[in-house]
Amino acid sequence: MNFEQLFTQGNKLICSLQGLNVAYLGISMGIFEALHRSGGSLSLESLQEKTGVDPEYLKRFCLAAYAFGFIERKDSLYFLSSLGSLFVEEQTKSKTLPLVFQSVFYPLITTQISKFSKAGGHIHAFPPFEDPEVFPYMWTMMEYKFSSLFQQEILPRLSFIEEIERQGGIVVDVGCGNGWLLRRLLSQFEKLRGIGIDSNQEGIAQAQAASSSFKERVQFVAADFFEYPLPQEVSLFTFSRVLHHLWSERSKLVQKLKSYLKPHLRVLVWEPIWPADIEQLREENMKSVAFQNLHENVEGNFLLEEKEIKTFLEECGLTVQQFMLENGIDSIFVGSKD
Template identity: 35%
Template sequence: MTMTADLKARFQAQAQGAMVLYVGYIGVVNRLFETLARLGAAESDALAAAAGKDAGYVRRWCDAAYATGYLEDAEGARFRLSAIGAAMRPDAPETLMPVAVQAMLSAHMAERAAGLMPSGARPGEQVLAECETLLPWFGPMLEASYAPVFETTISPAIPIFSEIDRQAGLAVDLGCGNGWYLRVLARRYPHLRGLGVDGFAENIAQATTLAETEGFGARLSFAVGDAHHLALPEPADLIAMNRALHHVWEGGIARFLDRLRGQIKPGGAAVIWEPNWPAERAALRKPGWARLAFQNLTEHVQGNHLLGAEEIAAAFLAAGFAEATTHLFAEGKEAVIVARTPKDHRTAGQRA
């Protein structure tokens, strides 16, 4: 096989993989995997009726899902979930749902980047809401992708959380999405209180419902708000930003961090979790790092760019924080920076 033929075959296989994920995404968004799991086995029309969807669309989806391995034949003309189909359920252990949602989000952002490149326009975060089926799944995608590692690996390695818990302190999550970060903290730290702030009302509605469902309604609250115009009901013991600091960086990070410091109690902390943009371009060729390069391209559409852990820590110190400690995870691809405010804010003002 020639090099060109080999490349063509490889690219065709990759395209096939993307198509499989698109079929999975359609089933996720329309709750077809969950519905068929509940039914056990069903003909396509019965599945459509149970899911409340159009029978013609579901019939064609069942053919595509069968062809791509999500469904198997049951007796008669009925279908049942394959092992892969069962794993696509959002409530399945180690669900594959976020992979399908991310694939569709990537396709959307690639199309926007292609169209915007001639003009250089950077329309901002509203591009995430341009596809009506994507925004409701953005929070669940992030939760399924990052909550397990936060609960088992990251939160136990960051002592500030236990400290805030002992004080029954207030943890604020800016850009909270569906509230997964605060719900993880609430499960692990029974005295900690939380406030989540997000710019999308859809996310706040999800976060409020999920917190109440899990019994955290008295300890966790959520509100629509703008991180640039933050007005907390009380000074925070901790302000967290999870994969969100890069969204405010280009708007004037020095001013933003100065305002952020003013919302945190003396001796409190900002806890920043970011993809760790490598100092050397060659790192992007390492296994698992290419996704950061693609994400950085799509972040440009939103008016952002990814950050390195060292530049984040340096910015907090320059803004008058007393210290900034970096913790690296996932072979350096993920960085958590804990920036402490001085115990005397007058000292911070003099340093700033």
């Protein structure tokens, strides 16, 4: 790439980033939702009444959203454009929301990297930035980004769950975040029971709020996985993008999982894979893996190689099967005790 190309591409990227930031505000200030729900057009006054946003910020937001084509304006009334609707309609949200949230998370994460890079050190907290306005969206982002992959590419390959359901077994989702994975499983298998554990209170509060339809079949607890006593009927542990968070306590984790070892126990690990050969990082889809590995250092984590995950599961006394997702980044490992 020469200077002209870099400059042109950089300017286009900045403009797209600004657009995504405006869309983020449309979501976080509740403006897109209010316009969507109204089903028609709203004046600034009624939009202000519905959202509680300060009038000056609201007026300027509407002008910016108009500039980026997210809302239309006619006779001083505002309504969502077809582009703006992509951020509120169920069919498109799984693609658009991760983009919007990531446009805000990555600069925050980048400033954390910069801050910690001077003297080293880590914060053992997830997400690795502190802004209370922004971080609750982290779990929503993960749900939208990963649940369709789970539904389409992973769930069809987990035929053993039917048996777990029949036997009255329990699934434990370790580091469950907002509980989306467990909610997907329990919707598919009507008698399955589950426990979701996460050390983050906000994630668990969201999980509890979203799981009322499962009543007594699910429990979400805010606890450290290593401290929380689980029932012996656990038949499946799921670690969705969590193993690298627990890797510094690898041997403790092996011991903990071994204490639940019994015939037919399954352990599912879902991780983005660190390549064995760093030249692979130059491939287009792998750039995000390199960026993730960079910011994982803020939390004191790093991404794992395929063979490290396999060896870990084998040390737990499990036989391992593995498959790669179509994105060429994520791998699924299923350890089984037969």
